[in-house]
């Protein structure tokens with residue numbers, strides 16, 4: 001577990017100044033990771049040790065339960081702030097987590113929530129001091145593991161199969177949409193400026 005950062009989201013350098021076949025392969029891998037995690041028969045609990053923007057938020061939402069560290073961290077789907085769009089399955093996952101209305105506001109504004117705000121809207125289930133995040137996640141895991149596995153798994157599948165089947169049937173189209181979108185000159189310019197701004201913030 002890395003302190004302060006759960007995940008900085010997708011590595012933008014994987015779709016900045018890359019060839020279409022490279023961005024295709026990158027997106028296919030992300031789809032694989034998501035489908036495996038969201039559809040996992042195992043109990044999955046995200047111990048969110050710090051920042052969790054965009055793709056990081058998606059990974060956390062793909063789990064069954066989320067524990068987030070308190071502190072000056074943020075979580076959310078901030079794609080619009082970067083001049084890009086959250087794909088339909090990011091949107092559906094967020095709707096399944098916090099509901100339609102909150103998702104609509106959240107996505108259009110590219111909102112990044114503090115841990116307390118995230119807990120209030122149900123984006124995370126629990127907040128804990130940073131040095132206790134793993135402990136809180138473990139405690140919660142014990143509860144989940146007491147439930148008869150077959151019943152929990154079938155329930156999870158009933159709740160999640162619609163989205164899994166939808167994405168599975170549209171994978172090629174989704175890859176095509178991603179690559180044609182990120183290859184646009186205007187999007188490449190936005191991504192370049194954003195990467196520069198991250199580096200400037202650091203120096």
Ligand SMILES: CCCCC/C=C\CCCC/C=C/C(=O)SCCNC(=O)CCNC(=O)[C@H](O)C(C)(C)COP(=O)(O)OP(=O)(O)OC[C@H]1O[C@@H](n2cnc3c(N)ncnc32)[C@H](O)[C@@H]1OP(=O)(O)O
Pocket residue numbers: 005007008009010011012013051053054055056078079082084085086087177178181182195198199201202
């Ligand atoms: C019509 C159909 C449309 C279909 C769909 C089309 C399109 C697009 C969908 C794309 C979905 C995208 C999802 C994403 O996840 S995009 C990435 C979003 N992530 C972020 O915005 C986070 C950016 N990072 C930060 O805000 C901060 O780094 C931090 C996570 C808060 C941590 O801060 P700090 O500890 O101060 O770290 P540094 O800022 O110093 O960063 C260290 C170095 O890492 C570079 N960096 C950071 N994040 C990223 C990233 N996500 N990708 C690539 N590089 C990143 C940063 O520039 C520093 O680099 P350096 O060491 O070389 O200077």
